[in-house]
Amino acid sequence: MQQAPPTLAVANPRLLGLMRETVLPPLLDAFTDVVDGLREPLLEQGARLGIDPAPLIDGLYVMRQQREAVLGAFRTHLFRAWQALESGAPLTSRLSFDGRATNLDLVEHDELEVQLAVHHLADALTREWQSQLLSLNSYLTWIDPGLRMDADSNPFSPAQIAMGVYEGFSAVSLPGVMRVNAVECCERVLIELVGPIYETVYAILAREFGVPEKGSGQARIAHIPSTGAESAEPEPDWLTRFFGEWEVGEPGQAAAAARSPTAATPDDSTLPPALHRLLEDSRAAREEVQGRDPGMSGPRNTLSQRELVSILTLLQIAPDESIAAMVRPPGALLPRFKKQMFATAALLGVEARAVKLSAADENIVDLIGMLFQVMFDECDLSPAQREVLGKLIAPMTKVALQDRQLFLQATHPARRLLNVLAEACEGNHGQSGEERELLEKVEATVGRLALEFDESQSVFRALRGDFNLYYGEYRRRADIAERELAERQRLDEALEKARNWARAALQSRLEARVIPAPVRELLQARWAAHAAALEAGGKGHAALMQIDGLLQALESAQKEGPAARWDSVVDWLQPVWLSSGKSRTEIAAARTAMMEALHQGAMGHPTAMPEVPGDVVPETALPSVPETHASPLVSVSPLSREELEAGIEYDNVTAEYFSNLPVGTWLDFVGRDNRVQAGKLSWISPISSRLLFVTRSGARIAVASAQELAIMVKLDRLRLHRPDDAFHSAMQGVIDRLGPVAAGQSVAA
Structure with missing residues (x-):
């Protein structure tokens, strides 16, 4: 930002x-x-x-x-x-x-x-x-x-x-x-x-x-704040750190480069010198830890960039089995990528042990290999999805070798195609027909790129335009599902609030009053639901008038003793029976039974309320209003009942952070099986201040309070999600992993 x-x-x-x-x-x-x-x-x-x-x-x-x-x-x-x-x-x-x-x-x-x-x-x-x-x-x-x-x-x-x-x-x-x-x-x-x-x-x-103080790059991902956490100045991101002073000179040149990626640039390198040095130091550190392949240590010829591009073109159309062997096993993507690249060179009659890459070209190969490794680590992708996106490694390496705008411009067509394809795959487990169709569209788009991309980058723009026609409709349907979900949550919370109001209103009126058992049973069983429905519709005052009129009529009848007429009391119960969905015949039977029960009670012979057809009295004194949806949303929490009852203390600073979280923020929810799922804050309840999180397809992940989210942070079940720009985020991850090299520490592949 x-x-x-x-x-x-x-x-x-x-x-x-x-x-x-x-x-x-x-x-x-x-x-x-x-x-x-x-x-x-x-x-x-x-x-x-x-x-x-x-x-x-x-x-x-x-x-x-x-x-x-x-x-x-x-x-x-x-x-x-x-x-x-x-x-x-x-x-x-x-x-x-x-x-x-x-x-x-x-x-x-x-x-x-x-x-x-x-x-x-x-x-x-x-x-x-x-x-x-x-x-x-x-x-x-x-x-x-x-x-x-x-x-x-x-x-x-x-x-x-x-x-x-x-x-x-x-x-x-x-x-x-x-x-x-x-x-x-x-x-x-x-x-x-x-x-x-x-x-x-x-x-x-x-x-x-002038450029803003912190540079022109995107803001670094911060940790979720907590009490006692250091509020150190954020470090500059990779774009500011390495590319800030290394750009096309005039603004007009940037536009020209965007329109013509093959336009000449001030120098031939697509990476700044400082990043080249960091990548070389990283490679030297890995070789020191892992050891150099003895068969690759003799005198070797350096491949030209044209020869390297030819090798990558063959790898671009390699069989699925070759790509799967490169990307399906977790970790160590870079060495497998380079091994597969040299194995592919044999198809051109090149002996792998007799050639090597120039230092500058190998730096770019290393950078793209590590970039995809980080992206696969950050995104919620299945092995099959990693294999599909892995087919982009060779084309993206070819672009990186020839066009610095890939790193300088967020609008670069190859970068934007990678971003939208990663977004379409992330968290998409193919559980619905629409999700499966989207994954098929991703696979078809990647397949077309592998066949059609040679030198012109216009194919990236054309494929993204075609994919966007489909993905735009998918996103619109997801937006509709997201809005409907938020509306369901709003209605459920309004109904829950109405239930609580009805329970409290009934409880306050029944306390310290002598109420005939049949009336008390009916009010406890039916009136709370009746009043909640009216309150949710903005007519709660009518329900209060009804029960107050009933109690006043009941008090007057009780003063008259055995000679009392109970018609006025029973009349006040008519709306309750109507709201419970009884037919006229059932209501007439209920009126007769209630009149008889009240008369017997006034005569000193109390009797239980006789069973009336269609009148099932719940066991609990104050039942909940029947749910209006098959799966209610209001009570959905990302924490288990055991976790909620464990009394875990949450951090007030963290809870305050979530209380002010802007709509549209993405978080990573970590399941008990360590599976990570990204969720977007879609809606904040004006009633309960609970936060609704959804997937990219508009499906619900969680409905939680700020305090519950703070508890999840304490349990290591919640963290900030990477920015939506998968390329930018993965580049930052690469630089962060290379960081220990500058401090003289060893680095794993």
């Missing part, structure tokens, strides 16, 4: 102009590419959805004839957003459609579909580039003290881009189905192009105002 930049003392119109010149041209080019390349993806999508191609073809003809009007409307909206900002009255980024689609006839229905697609486009861009937007927002807040521009008035925000797309396709008369599908097709291209633009803007801001 970025540190807040220094406050600006004066407005900076030159900077605004520079930003506009940096942002607008690539955005306009991106939309132009979408419009010009719309025919093929539009017809493919129409065929996939079973849409009549005739209106799509008609719409494509109209767009070809009025191309400039479409592009001009998009351009005009973005220019208008910048002009509004520079005039001191920035446009809001909230989507606004000027009150269109107010009726529900056919035309208006199509308009509503278009607006929903625009909302989805904005949401997709925001979700995809959330970290880049967060990095920018701290600067944008202070870009001009008079404007106080923030995320809501950002002229290049996802919402403004989506609105520009909407205006572009609204500028000409297109069939509704054409507009909907055109907006949806924009998502695939724009998602890939917007991120590098945001990174370029950040580079300009950092160059103009």
Whole structure:
């Protein structure tokens, strides 16, 4: 997470102009590419959805004839957003459609579909580039003290881009189905192009105002705080430590490198010298501990990088058995990777014992091998999933040998493909049909990469775009399941609160009162449930009026003695019988039985309440309200009953940390079998302050209080989860494992 930049003392119109010149041209080019390349993806999508191609073809003809009007409307909206900002009255980024689609006839229905697609486009861009937007927002807040521009008035925000797309396709008369599908097709291209633009803007801001104090990298993972824990200054992350001063010089060069990964860089190395030295020290330390292979110690020729890439290309298409032998056994991935690489060299007629890697190339091979080892250790992956992702080791090594942007840019296509595939696999145990289909899609994507990746990295972008079409729908379904789960938890907690209220209200009214046994039994058995249902619906006062009226009528009847009429008392019980679902016949029988029992009691001959059809009285005095769901959520705790009853003292500092945990935070839950499962904080109850954690598929993991989570930390059952960027997190893990080398300690493979 970025540190807040220094406050600006004066407005900076030159900077605004520079930003506009940096942002607008690539955005306009991106939309132009979408419009010009719309025919093929539009017809493919129409065929996939079973849409009549005739209106799509008609719409494509109209767009070809009025191309400039479409592009001009998009351009005009973005220019208008910048002009509004520079005039001191920035446009809001909230989507606004000027009150269109107010009726529900056919035309208006199509308009509503278009607006929903625009909302989805904005949401997709925001979700995809959330970290880049967060990095920018701290600067944008202070870009001009008079404007106080923030995320809501950002002229290049996802919402403004989506609105520009909407205006572009609204500028000409297109069939509704054409507009909907055109907006949806924009998502695939724009998602890939917007991120590098945001990174370029950040580079300009950092160059103009200075990099925040802690550097431009992501924040290091901190330990969960506790009493007595040292609050030392966090160490810089790997990106800041090694790459902070080793980047492409001009911000424009970063954008050019993003568009053309083969562009020349200031030097040929893809790693900074300090990291090269650390990797060499690590390798020397491992060889000292493990010993050098005697057969590899003689004079050997150094493989050129081109020869190494050829070997990796063969390993990239190696049989599944070779990949499985390399990645399935736990640990020691790097030596198995290098062994398999030299074994593959034999297919090119190269004697493994007669060749070696250059020091620089071997450093990169070591780095990628260790990176995948850390990623496999951090992620909740099955052996089969490790084997699938293991097929990416050779392609990622080839990219790392040739393109430094893999390490410098979070938007790099190869890095982003690895991240999304790891995310799709993590914690996915294939328990549902949708989860199994997702894993099959991951396997198919990796298989295509192994067959198609040669030199051009465009295959990473194309495969990720294709995978995102499927994964986006999967995530939307997961989001819906997550929201439904939170709503169920809210309803359950509201009902539990109503139960407690009903029990307390009944208990306070029955104490110190002489209540006929039949009435007491009925109230204890039925009224608590009846009152809880009313309270949960916001009508608890009606239940209190009923019982107070009943008790008042009962008191009056008791004063009259044997001659009392009990009709008024029984009338107050009518709602209780109704709420229990009794039929009219059963209610009539219950009334008669209650009247008879009360009369016998008043005559001095108390009798038990006779059994009435359909009237089953629970054994407990104050029963719980029947559950509205098959598996209630309100009582689900990650701790066992024995752990809850053990009286383990929790740390107040840790509990306070969880009390302020922001929604969206990921934690690792460690089971009693040491299985680790990642869970996201999805919802915090406004009733009980309990926290609901879910998996990536939207399934529940736990519902727990801050105190219960603090106990889990004490039991080593809970820890912070790595950042969602699997590549970044794994790189940090590699550097942390290499750290002991700098201190002169030995390092395991």
